[in-house]
Amino acid sequence: MSTTVDILLLSVAMAAASGFIGxxxxxxxxALAADPLSHxxxxxxxxxxxxxxNPMIGAAAxxxxxxxxxxxxxxxxxxxxxxxxxxxxxxxxxxxxxxxRGEDLIDALFGATGSLGRxxxxxxxxxxxxxxxxxxxxxNSLIVAFVSPDVARTAGVNVRRLDFFYLEAFALTIALxxxxxxxxxxxxxxxxxxxxxxxxxxxxxxxxQITVTISVTSTLIGTWIGxxxxxxxxxxxxxxxxxIFLLSxxxxxxxxxxxxxxxxxx
Amino acid sequence: MNLVLKVENLAxxxxxxxxxxxxxxxxxxxxxxxxxxxxxxxxxxxxxxxIGSIPFSGTVEWAPGSRIGYVPQKLDLDRDIPITGLDFLRxxxxxxxxxxxxxxxILMQLGLPLxxxxxxxxxxxxxQFQRILIAFAxxxxxxxxxxxxxxxxxxxxxxxxINELVxxxxxxxxxxxxxxxxxxxxxxxxxxxxLCIGHGRPCFGPPRTLLTxxxxxxxxxxxxxxxxxDR
Numbered sequence: 229m230s231t232t233v234d235i236l237l238l239s240v241a242m243a244a245a246s247g248f249i250g251x252x253x254x255x256x257x258x259a260l261a262a263d264p265l266s267h268x269x270x271x272x273x274x275x276x277x278x279x280x281x282n283p284m285i286g287a288a289a290x291x292x293x294x295x296x297x298x299x300x301x302x303x304x305x306x307x308x309x310x311x312x313x314x315x316x317x318x319x320x321x322x323x324x325x326x327x328x329r330g331e332d333l334i335d336a337l338f339g340a341t342g343s344l345g346r347x348x349x350x351x352x353x354x355x356x357x358x359x360x361x362x363x364x365x366x367x368n369s370l371i372v373a374f375v376s377p378d379v380a381r382t383a384g385v386n387v388r389r390l391d392f393f394y395l396e397a398f399a400l401t402i403a404l405x406x407x408x409x410x411x412x413x414x415x416x417x418x419x420x421x422x423x424x425x426x427x428x429x430x431x432x433x434x435x436x437q438i439t440v441t442i443s444v445t446s447t448l449i450g451t452w453i454g455x456x457x458x459x460x461x462x463x464x465x466x467x468x469x470x471x472i473f474l475l476s477x478x479x480x481x482x483x484x485x486x487x488x489x490x491x492x493x494x
Numbered sequence: 495m496n497l498v499l500k501v502e503n504l505a506x507x508x509x510x511x512x513x514x515x516x517x518x519x520x521x522x523x524x525x526x527x528x529x530x531x532x533x534x535x536x537x538x539x540x541x542x543x544x545i546g547s548i549p550f551s552g553t554v555e556w557a558p559g560s561r562i563g564y565v566p567q568k569l570d571l572d573r574d575i576p577i578t579g580l581d582f583l584r585x586x587x588x589x590x591x592x593x594x595x596x597x598x599x600i601l602m603q604l605g606l607p608l609x610x611x612x613x614x615x616x617x618x619x620x621x622q623f624q625r626i627l628i629a630f631a632x633x634x635x636x637x638x639x640x641x642x643x644x645x646x647x648x649x650x651x652x653x654x655x656i657n658e659l660v661x662x663x664x665x666x667x668x669x670x671x672x673x674x675x676x677x678x679x680x681x682x683x684x685x686x687x688x689l690c691i692g693h694g695r696p697c698f699g700p701p702r703t704l705l706t707x708x709x710x711x712x713x714x715x716x717x718x719x720x721x722x723x724d725r
Contacts, residue, residue, distance in 0.1 A: 369589065383589045
Protein backbone atom coordinates (compact mmCIF):
# COMPACT_ATOMS: atom_id res chain seq x y z
CA MET A 229 0.00 0.00 0.00
CA SER A 230 1.08 3.53 -0.62
CA THR A 231 2.12 5.83 2.18
CA THR A 232 1.93 9.61 2.30
CA VAL A 233 5.72 9.66 2.02
CA ASP A 234 5.57 7.67 -1.25
CA ILE A 235 3.01 10.06 -2.67
CA LEU A 236 5.00 13.13 -1.63
CA LEU A 237 8.17 11.60 -3.07
CA LEU A 238 6.57 11.01 -6.45
CA SER A 239 4.86 14.40 -6.48
CA VAL A 240 8.17 16.20 -5.76
CA ALA A 241 9.89 14.27 -8.57
CA MET A 242 7.00 15.08 -10.92
CA ALA A 243 7.03 18.77 -9.96
CA ALA A 244 10.79 19.04 -10.47
CA ALA A 245 10.54 17.47 -13.94
CA SER A 246 7.64 19.78 -14.71
CA GLY A 247 9.76 22.81 -13.72
CA PHE A 248 12.59 21.82 -16.05
CA ILE A 249 10.27 21.08 -18.99
CA GLY A 250 8.14 24.18 -18.30
CA UNK A 251 11.12 26.57 -18.33
CA UNK A 252 11.78 25.75 -21.98
CA UNK A 253 8.07 25.49 -22.81
CA UNK A 254 7.39 29.13 -21.90
CA UNK A 255 10.46 30.26 -23.84
CA UNK A 256 9.47 28.21 -26.87
CA UNK A 257 6.01 29.81 -26.70
CA UNK A 258 4.58 26.36 -26.16
CA ALA A 259 2.65 27.43 -23.07
CA LEU A 260 -0.66 27.28 -24.92
CA ALA A 261 0.12 23.86 -26.40
CA ALA A 262 0.43 22.29 -22.94
CA ASP A 263 -3.30 22.33 -22.31
CA PRO A 264 -4.62 20.80 -25.52
CA LEU A 265 -1.84 18.23 -25.49
CA SER A 266 -2.79 17.12 -21.99
CA HIS A 267 -6.41 16.73 -23.09
CA UNK A 268 -5.40 13.95 -25.46
CA UNK A 269 -4.77 11.75 -22.40
CA UNK A 270 -8.48 11.52 -21.63
CA UNK A 271 -9.55 9.03 -24.32
CA UNK A 272 -6.52 6.92 -23.32
CA UNK A 273 -7.77 6.86 -19.73
CA UNK A 274 -11.29 5.93 -20.91
CA UNK A 275 -10.08 3.06 -23.07
CA UNK A 276 -7.72 1.77 -20.38
CA UNK A 277 -10.56 1.79 -17.80
CA UNK A 278 -12.83 -0.07 -20.21
CA UNK A 279 -10.10 -2.66 -20.79
CA UNK A 280 -9.44 -2.82 -17.02
CA UNK A 281 -5.78 -1.88 -17.32
CA ASN A 282 -3.95 0.87 -15.41
CA PRO A 283 -5.40 4.17 -16.73
CA MET A 284 -1.95 5.80 -16.51
CA ILE A 285 -0.70 3.40 -19.19
CA GLY A 286 -3.54 4.40 -21.51
CA ALA A 287 -2.91 8.08 -20.82
CA ALA A 288 0.83 7.83 -21.41
CA ALA A 289 0.31 5.95 -24.67
CA UNK A 290 -2.08 8.59 -26.00
CA UNK A 291 0.23 11.42 -24.89
CA UNK A 292 3.24 9.89 -26.62
CA UNK A 293 1.11 9.58 -29.74
CA UNK A 294 -0.18 13.16 -29.37
CA UNK A 295 3.39 14.51 -29.10
CA UNK A 296 4.31 12.55 -32.22
CA UNK A 297 1.39 14.20 -34.02
CA UNK A 298 2.49 17.71 -32.96
CA UNK A 299 6.05 16.93 -34.06
CA UNK A 300 4.92 15.68 -37.46
CA UNK A 301 2.79 18.79 -37.98
CA UNK A 302 5.48 21.23 -36.84
CA UNK A 303 7.19 21.21 -40.22
CA UNK A 304 4.14 22.79 -41.81
CA UNK A 305 2.96 26.36 -41.54
CA UNK A 306 2.66 27.45 -37.93
CA UNK A 307 -0.89 28.77 -38.02
CA UNK A 308 -2.14 25.56 -39.59
CA UNK A 309 -0.42 23.50 -36.88
CA UNK A 310 -2.08 25.44 -34.10
CA UNK A 311 -5.48 25.07 -35.72
CA UNK A 312 -5.01 21.33 -36.12
CA UNK A 313 -3.82 20.95 -32.52
CA UNK A 314 -6.84 22.91 -31.32
CA UNK A 315 -9.29 20.84 -33.33
CA UNK A 316 -7.78 17.37 -32.82
CA UNK A 317 -7.13 17.75 -29.12
CA UNK A 318 -10.48 19.33 -28.30
CA UNK A 319 -12.09 16.42 -30.15
CA UNK A 320 -9.98 14.10 -27.98
CA UNK A 321 -11.41 15.76 -24.87
CA UNK A 322 -14.95 15.25 -26.22
CA UNK A 323 -14.35 11.60 -27.11
CA UNK A 324 -12.67 11.03 -23.75
CA UNK A 325 -15.61 12.56 -21.87
CA UNK A 326 -17.97 10.12 -23.57
CA UNK A 327 -15.81 7.04 -23.04
CA UNK A 328 -14.99 7.85 -19.40
CA ARG A 329 -17.86 7.90 -16.94
CA GLY A 330 -18.94 9.34 -13.60
CA GLU A 331 -16.35 9.52 -10.86
CA ASP A 332 -13.63 8.24 -13.14
CA LEU A 333 -14.20 11.23 -15.39
CA ILE A 334 -13.91 13.73 -12.52
CA ASP A 335 -10.75 11.98 -11.29
CA ALA A 336 -9.27 12.02 -14.78
CA LEU A 337 -10.08 15.71 -15.26
CA PHE A 338 -8.86 17.05 -11.92
CA GLY A 339 -6.59 14.31 -10.56
CA ALA A 340 -7.00 11.83 -7.76
CA THR A 341 -3.94 10.66 -5.93
CA GLY A 342 -5.51 7.30 -5.03
CA SER A 343 -3.30 4.39 -4.06
CA LEU A 344 0.17 4.07 -5.42
CA GLY A 345 1.97 0.76 -5.96
CA ARG A 346 5.70 0.42 -5.31
CA UNK A 347 6.28 -0.43 -8.97
CA UNK A 348 4.48 2.72 -10.10
CA UNK A 349 6.44 4.81 -7.60
CA UNK A 350 9.77 3.44 -8.85
CA UNK A 351 8.75 3.83 -12.49
CA UNK A 352 7.51 7.40 -11.91
CA UNK A 353 10.71 8.49 -10.17
CA UNK A 354 12.82 6.87 -12.89
CA UNK A 355 10.82 8.69 -15.57
CA UNK A 356 11.09 12.05 -13.78
CA UNK A 357 14.86 11.54 -13.42
CA UNK A 358 15.14 10.72 -17.12
CA UNK A 359 13.22 13.89 -18.06
CA UNK A 360 15.41 16.07 -15.81
CA UNK A 361 18.57 14.40 -17.14
CA UNK A 362 17.43 15.03 -20.72
CA UNK A 363 16.91 18.76 -20.09
CA UNK A 364 20.17 19.19 -18.18
CA UNK A 365 22.21 17.31 -20.79
CA UNK A 366 20.52 18.96 -23.80
CA UNK A 367 20.29 22.47 -22.37
CA ASN A 368 22.99 23.86 -24.68
CA SER A 369 21.32 22.47 -27.78
CA LEU A 370 17.93 23.66 -26.50
CA ILE A 371 19.22 27.21 -25.90
CA VAL A 372 20.79 27.50 -29.33
CA ALA A 373 17.84 25.90 -31.14
CA PHE A 374 15.49 28.20 -29.27
CA VAL A 375 17.37 31.34 -30.38
CA SER A 376 17.66 30.14 -33.99
CA PRO A 377 17.11 26.65 -35.42
CA ASP A 378 19.22 27.66 -38.45
CA VAL A 379 22.17 28.69 -36.32
CA ALA A 380 21.75 25.52 -34.26
CA ARG A 381 22.03 23.40 -37.39
CA THR A 382 25.38 24.96 -38.26
CA ALA A 383 26.51 24.24 -34.68
CA GLY A 384 25.85 20.55 -35.30
CA VAL A 385 22.50 20.28 -33.52
CA ASN A 386 19.97 17.90 -35.06
CA VAL A 387 17.03 20.25 -34.52
CA ARG A 388 14.29 17.89 -35.67
CA ARG A 389 15.50 15.11 -33.42
CA LEU A 390 15.89 17.51 -30.48
CA ASP A 391 12.31 18.75 -31.03
CA PHE A 392 11.06 15.19 -31.06
CA PHE A 393 12.75 14.26 -27.79
CA TYR A 394 11.64 17.51 -26.16
CA LEU A 395 8.00 16.98 -27.16
CA GLU A 396 8.04 13.38 -25.93
CA ALA A 397 9.64 14.47 -22.63
CA PHE A 398 6.91 17.11 -22.42
CA ALA A 399 4.21 14.46 -23.00
CA LEU A 400 5.72 12.14 -20.39
CA THR A 401 5.82 15.01 -17.87
CA ILE A 402 2.09 15.48 -18.41
CA ALA A 403 1.60 11.72 -17.96
CA LEU A 404 3.51 11.86 -14.66
CA UNK A 405 1.35 14.68 -13.34
CA UNK A 406 -2.06 13.29 -14.32
CA UNK A 407 -2.46 11.35 -11.07
CA UNK A 408 -2.05 14.55 -9.08
CA UNK A 409 -3.51 17.26 -11.30
CA UNK A 410 -5.63 15.57 -13.97
CA UNK A 411 -6.07 16.28 -17.64
CA UNK A 412 -7.38 19.82 -17.16
CA UNK A 413 -4.84 21.13 -14.65
CA UNK A 414 -1.48 19.52 -15.49
CA UNK A 415 -0.80 22.07 -18.21
CA UNK A 416 -0.98 24.76 -15.53
CA UNK A 417 1.73 23.18 -13.38
CA UNK A 418 4.04 23.11 -16.41
CA UNK A 419 3.45 26.73 -17.40
CA UNK A 420 2.56 28.80 -14.32
CA UNK A 421 5.76 28.29 -12.24
CA UNK A 422 7.83 28.79 -15.41
CA UNK A 423 5.99 32.04 -16.11
CA UNK A 424 7.07 33.27 -12.64
CA UNK A 425 10.62 32.03 -13.27
CA UNK A 426 10.76 33.87 -16.57
CA UNK A 427 9.68 37.11 -14.87
CA UNK A 428 12.12 36.86 -11.99
CA UNK A 429 15.26 35.41 -13.60
CA UNK A 430 17.89 37.12 -15.69
CA UNK A 431 19.80 34.04 -16.81
CA UNK A 432 18.89 30.49 -17.71
CA UNK A 433 20.34 28.81 -14.63
CA UNK A 434 18.50 31.15 -12.25
CA UNK A 435 15.29 30.61 -14.24
CA UNK A 436 15.61 26.82 -13.89
CA GLN A 437 16.32 27.13 -10.15
CA ILE A 438 13.42 29.52 -9.51
CA THR A 439 10.94 27.55 -11.64
CA VAL A 440 11.77 24.17 -10.08
CA THR A 441 11.63 25.66 -6.57
CA ILE A 442 8.20 27.24 -7.21
CA SER A 443 6.89 24.07 -8.85
CA VAL A 444 8.00 21.81 -5.99
CA THR A 445 6.88 24.27 -3.30
CA SER A 446 3.43 24.70 -4.85
CA THR A 447 3.04 20.94 -5.12
CA LEU A 448 4.05 20.33 -1.51
CA ILE A 449 1.88 23.14 -0.11
CA GLY A 450 -1.10 22.16 -2.30
CA THR A 451 -0.78 18.49 -1.34
CA TRP A 452 -0.47 19.35 2.35
CA ILE A 453 -3.54 21.63 2.30
CA GLY A 454 -5.41 18.90 0.39
CA UNK A 455 -4.57 16.29 3.04
CA UNK A 456 -5.51 18.70 5.82
CA UNK A 457 -8.84 19.74 4.29
CA UNK A 458 -9.58 16.32 2.73
CA UNK A 459 -9.83 17.89 -0.72
CA UNK A 460 -8.30 17.00 -4.07
CA UNK A 461 -4.80 18.40 -4.19
CA UNK A 462 -4.69 19.26 -7.93
CA UNK A 463 -6.72 22.49 -7.88
CA UNK A 464 -4.95 23.58 -4.67
CA UNK A 465 -1.50 23.08 -6.25
CA UNK A 466 -2.49 25.23 -9.20
CA UNK A 467 -3.94 27.91 -6.91
CA UNK A 468 -0.70 28.09 -4.89
CA UNK A 469 1.36 28.34 -8.10
CA UNK A 470 -0.95 31.06 -9.42
CA UNK A 471 -0.66 32.95 -6.11
CA ILE A 472 3.14 32.88 -6.41
CA PHE A 473 2.87 34.10 -10.01
CA LEU A 474 0.72 37.03 -8.89
CA LEU A 475 3.36 37.86 -6.25
CA SER A 476 6.01 37.81 -8.98
CA UNK A 477 4.07 40.54 -10.79
CA UNK A 478 4.52 42.90 -7.85
CA UNK A 479 6.96 45.75 -8.37
CA UNK A 480 9.94 46.06 -6.04
CA UNK A 481 12.06 44.28 -5.12
CA UNK A 482 11.37 41.66 -7.79
CA UNK A 483 11.43 43.94 -10.80
CA UNK A 484 14.81 45.43 -9.94
CA UNK A 485 16.53 43.48 -12.68
CA UNK A 486 14.11 44.68 -15.33
CA UNK A 487 14.65 48.34 -14.59
CA UNK A 488 18.43 48.01 -14.49
CA UNK A 489 18.26 46.12 -17.78
CA UNK A 490 16.25 48.75 -19.55
CA UNK A 491 18.33 51.67 -18.38
CA UNK A 492 21.51 49.81 -19.16
CA UNK A 493 20.66 48.76 -22.67
CA UNK A 494 18.57 51.51 -24.15
CA MET B 495 41.71 25.53 -57.30
CA ASN B 496 40.52 24.45 -53.91
CA LEU B 497 36.78 24.09 -54.17
CA VAL B 498 34.84 24.69 -50.94
CA LEU B 499 31.31 24.81 -52.31
CA LYS B 500 29.78 23.65 -55.57
CA VAL B 501 26.16 24.46 -56.39
CA GLU B 502 24.57 23.09 -59.54
CA ASN B 503 21.06 23.57 -60.94
CA LEU B 504 19.75 24.55 -57.53
CA ALA B 505 15.99 25.10 -57.33
CA UNK B 506 13.88 25.90 -54.28
CA UNK B 507 10.11 25.92 -54.33
CA UNK B 508 7.60 26.97 -51.65
CA UNK B 509 4.18 25.51 -52.47
CA UNK B 510 3.45 26.92 -55.93
CA UNK B 511 6.12 29.63 -55.81
CA UNK B 512 9.57 29.02 -57.25
CA UNK B 513 12.01 31.13 -55.24
CA UNK B 514 15.32 29.96 -56.71
CA UNK B 515 15.54 28.60 -60.21
CA UNK B 516 18.43 26.81 -61.94
CA UNK B 517 21.24 28.42 -59.96
CA UNK B 518 24.85 27.30 -60.42
CA UNK B 519 28.03 28.73 -58.92
CA UNK B 520 31.12 27.68 -57.02
CA UNK B 521 33.28 29.12 -54.26
CA UNK B 522 36.98 28.45 -53.75
CA UNK B 523 38.86 28.37 -50.48
CA UNK B 524 39.64 31.84 -49.14
CA UNK B 525 37.26 33.60 -51.51
CA UNK B 526 34.70 36.17 -50.51
CA UNK B 527 31.46 35.78 -52.43
CA UNK B 528 28.98 38.64 -52.26
CA UNK B 529 25.32 37.84 -52.93
CA UNK B 530 23.34 40.83 -54.15
CA UNK B 531 19.84 41.37 -55.44
CA UNK B 532 16.56 43.13 -54.71
CA UNK B 533 14.39 42.35 -51.65
CA UNK B 534 12.50 39.12 -52.06
CA UNK B 535 14.91 37.72 -54.65
CA UNK B 536 15.72 34.69 -52.47
CA UNK B 537 19.13 35.66 -51.04
CA UNK B 538 18.30 34.59 -47.48
CA UNK B 539 16.55 31.49 -48.82
CA UNK B 540 19.77 30.64 -50.67
CA UNK B 541 21.92 30.85 -47.51
CA UNK B 542 19.38 28.84 -45.53
CA UNK B 543 19.31 26.24 -48.29
CA UNK B 544 23.11 26.00 -48.21
CA ILE B 545 23.05 25.16 -44.46
CA GLY B 546 20.42 22.46 -44.95
CA SER B 547 17.41 24.26 -43.48
CA ILE B 548 15.31 24.26 -46.66
CA PRO B 549 14.56 21.34 -49.01
CA PHE B 550 15.83 21.81 -52.57
CA SER B 551 16.46 20.06 -55.86
CA GLY B 552 19.83 20.11 -57.60
CA THR B 553 23.28 19.79 -56.04
CA VAL B 554 24.85 21.50 -53.03
CA GLU B 555 28.28 20.09 -52.24
CA TRP B 556 30.46 21.30 -49.38
CA ALA B 557 34.10 20.21 -49.28
CA PRO B 558 34.75 17.60 -46.57
CA GLY B 559 35.80 19.21 -43.29
CA SER B 560 33.86 22.43 -43.88
CA ARG B 561 32.88 24.03 -40.59
CA ILE B 562 30.18 26.58 -41.23
CA GLY B 563 29.45 29.63 -39.12
CA TYR B 564 26.11 31.22 -40.00
CA VAL B 565 24.94 34.69 -39.01
CA PRO B 566 21.22 35.15 -39.68
CA GLN B 567 19.68 38.44 -40.71
CA LYS B 568 17.48 39.26 -37.79
CA LEU B 569 15.72 37.26 -35.17
CA ASP B 570 12.45 37.89 -33.47
CA LEU B 571 13.05 37.38 -29.75
CA ASP B 572 10.88 38.22 -26.76
CA ARG B 573 12.46 40.96 -24.69
CA ASP B 574 12.16 39.14 -21.37
CA ILE B 575 13.81 35.86 -22.32
CA PRO B 576 16.16 35.01 -19.43
CA ILE B 577 19.01 33.82 -21.66
CA THR B 578 22.08 36.03 -21.57
CA GLY B 579 24.48 36.57 -24.45
CA LEU B 580 27.02 34.66 -22.41
CA ASP B 581 24.56 31.73 -21.87
CA PHE B 582 24.18 31.60 -25.64
CA LEU B 583 27.93 31.80 -26.40
CA ARG B 584 28.80 29.27 -23.69
CA UNK B 585 26.27 26.88 -25.21
CA UNK B 586 28.23 27.15 -28.47
CA UNK B 587 31.50 26.47 -26.65
CA UNK B 588 29.98 23.36 -25.05
CA UNK B 589 28.69 22.12 -28.41
CA UNK B 590 32.03 22.77 -30.15
CA UNK B 591 34.04 20.82 -27.55
CA UNK B 592 37.79 21.15 -28.11
CA UNK B 593 37.43 23.31 -31.22
CA UNK B 594 35.88 26.22 -29.32
CA UNK B 595 37.72 29.54 -29.28
CA UNK B 596 37.94 31.96 -26.38
CA UNK B 597 34.74 33.99 -25.96
CA UNK B 598 36.25 37.10 -24.38
CA UNK B 599 38.94 37.60 -27.03
CA ILE B 600 36.33 37.29 -29.82
CA LEU B 601 34.06 39.78 -28.07
CA MET B 602 37.00 42.14 -27.76
CA GLN B 603 37.75 41.87 -31.49
CA LEU B 604 34.11 42.68 -32.19
CA GLY B 605 34.22 45.64 -29.82
CA LEU B 606 31.50 44.27 -27.56
CA PRO B 607 32.15 44.66 -23.81
CA LEU B 608 31.74 41.52 -21.68
CA UNK B 609 29.28 43.42 -19.49
CA UNK B 610 26.92 43.75 -22.47
CA UNK B 611 27.18 40.01 -23.20
CA UNK B 612 26.02 39.31 -19.65
CA UNK B 613 22.62 40.89 -20.32
CA UNK B 614 19.57 38.90 -21.49
CA UNK B 615 19.66 38.68 -25.31
CA UNK B 616 16.15 40.10 -25.67
CA UNK B 617 17.30 43.27 -23.89
CA UNK B 618 20.21 43.92 -26.27
CA UNK B 619 19.96 46.47 -29.04
CA UNK B 620 19.86 45.22 -32.64
CA UNK B 621 23.53 46.02 -33.24
CA GLN B 622 24.66 44.46 -29.96
CA PHE B 623 22.74 41.27 -30.62
CA GLN B 624 24.09 41.16 -34.16
CA ARG B 625 27.61 41.14 -32.74
CA ILE B 626 26.65 38.33 -30.33
CA LEU B 627 25.50 36.32 -33.36
CA ILE B 628 28.78 36.98 -35.16
CA ALA B 629 30.70 36.03 -32.02
CA PHE B 630 28.63 32.82 -31.85
CA ALA B 631 29.65 31.93 -35.40
CA UNK B 632 33.33 32.67 -34.71
CA UNK B 633 33.49 30.80 -31.38
CA UNK B 634 32.90 27.56 -33.30
CA UNK B 635 36.20 28.15 -35.20
CA UNK B 636 34.61 28.06 -38.67
CA UNK B 637 36.47 27.82 -41.96
CA UNK B 638 33.42 29.06 -43.87
CA UNK B 639 31.28 32.04 -42.81
CA UNK B 640 27.79 32.71 -44.15
CA UNK B 641 26.68 36.23 -43.33
CA UNK B 642 23.20 37.56 -44.02
CA UNK B 643 23.56 41.35 -43.97
CA UNK B 644 25.95 41.14 -41.01
CA UNK B 645 26.14 44.87 -40.39
CA UNK B 646 22.41 45.69 -40.62
CA UNK B 647 21.49 47.72 -37.52
CA UNK B 648 25.11 48.09 -36.41
CA UNK B 649 26.52 51.59 -35.82
CA UNK B 650 29.23 52.99 -38.11
CA UNK B 651 32.28 52.13 -35.97
CA UNK B 652 30.82 48.67 -35.34
CA UNK B 653 30.18 48.18 -39.03
CA UNK B 654 33.76 49.10 -39.93
CA UNK B 655 35.10 46.82 -37.23
CA ILE B 656 33.02 43.87 -38.45
CA ASN B 657 33.98 44.41 -42.09
CA GLU B 658 37.64 44.67 -41.18
CA LEU B 659 37.51 41.62 -38.91
CA VAL B 660 35.89 39.46 -41.59
CA UNK B 661 38.38 40.72 -44.16
CA UNK B 662 41.30 40.05 -41.81
CA UNK B 663 40.11 36.49 -41.04
CA UNK B 664 39.70 35.88 -44.75
CA UNK B 665 43.23 37.13 -45.46
CA UNK B 666 45.07 35.62 -42.49
CA UNK B 667 43.28 32.30 -42.00
CA UNK B 668 42.04 31.60 -45.48
CA UNK B 669 38.44 31.82 -44.26
CA UNK B 670 35.87 31.43 -47.04
CA UNK B 671 33.05 33.97 -46.78
CA UNK B 672 29.62 34.16 -48.42
CA UNK B 673 27.79 37.33 -47.56
CA UNK B 674 24.59 39.08 -48.51
CA UNK B 675 24.88 42.82 -48.78
CA UNK B 676 23.03 45.81 -50.15
CA UNK B 677 26.10 47.99 -49.91
CA UNK B 678 27.63 47.88 -53.35
CA UNK B 679 30.72 49.84 -52.32
CA UNK B 680 31.53 47.20 -49.67
CA UNK B 681 30.88 44.48 -52.23
CA UNK B 682 33.22 46.16 -54.69
CA UNK B 683 35.88 46.69 -52.04
CA UNK B 684 36.02 43.20 -50.55
CA UNK B 685 34.34 40.62 -52.83
CA UNK B 686 36.28 38.13 -54.94
CA UNK B 687 33.14 37.23 -56.84
CA UNK B 688 29.58 38.47 -56.97
CA LEU B 689 26.45 36.37 -57.36
CA CYS B 690 23.40 38.35 -58.34
CA ILE B 691 19.90 36.96 -58.11
CA GLY B 692 16.79 38.92 -58.94
CA HIS B 693 14.96 39.88 -62.09
CA GLY B 694 16.16 37.95 -65.11
CA ARG B 695 18.87 35.32 -65.11
CA PRO B 696 21.29 34.97 -62.20
CA CYS B 697 24.79 36.26 -62.91
CA PHE B 698 28.11 35.30 -61.39
CA GLY B 699 31.59 36.80 -61.76
CA PRO B 700 34.12 39.28 -60.36
CA PRO B 701 32.72 42.63 -59.18
CA ARG B 702 34.49 44.69 -61.84
CA THR B 703 32.68 42.93 -64.66
CA LEU B 704 29.35 42.59 -62.87
CA LEU B 705 28.82 45.87 -61.06
CA THR B 706 28.02 47.82 -64.21
CA UNK B 707 25.02 50.12 -64.66
CA UNK B 708 23.53 47.66 -67.19
CA UNK B 709 23.73 44.52 -65.03
CA UNK B 710 22.49 46.44 -62.00
CA UNK B 711 19.53 47.74 -63.96
CA UNK B 712 18.70 44.20 -65.15
CA UNK B 713 19.13 42.89 -61.62
CA UNK B 714 17.01 45.43 -59.77
CA UNK B 715 14.60 46.18 -62.61
CA UNK B 716 15.30 49.89 -62.21
CA UNK B 717 18.10 52.41 -62.67
CA UNK B 718 20.75 52.20 -59.89
CA UNK B 719 23.03 55.14 -59.25
CA UNK B 720 26.24 53.37 -58.51
CA UNK B 721 29.70 53.92 -59.94
CA UNK B 722 32.51 51.44 -59.65
CA UNK B 723 35.64 53.05 -58.29
CA ASP B 724 39.06 51.61 -58.81
CA ARG B 725 40.11 49.32 -56.01
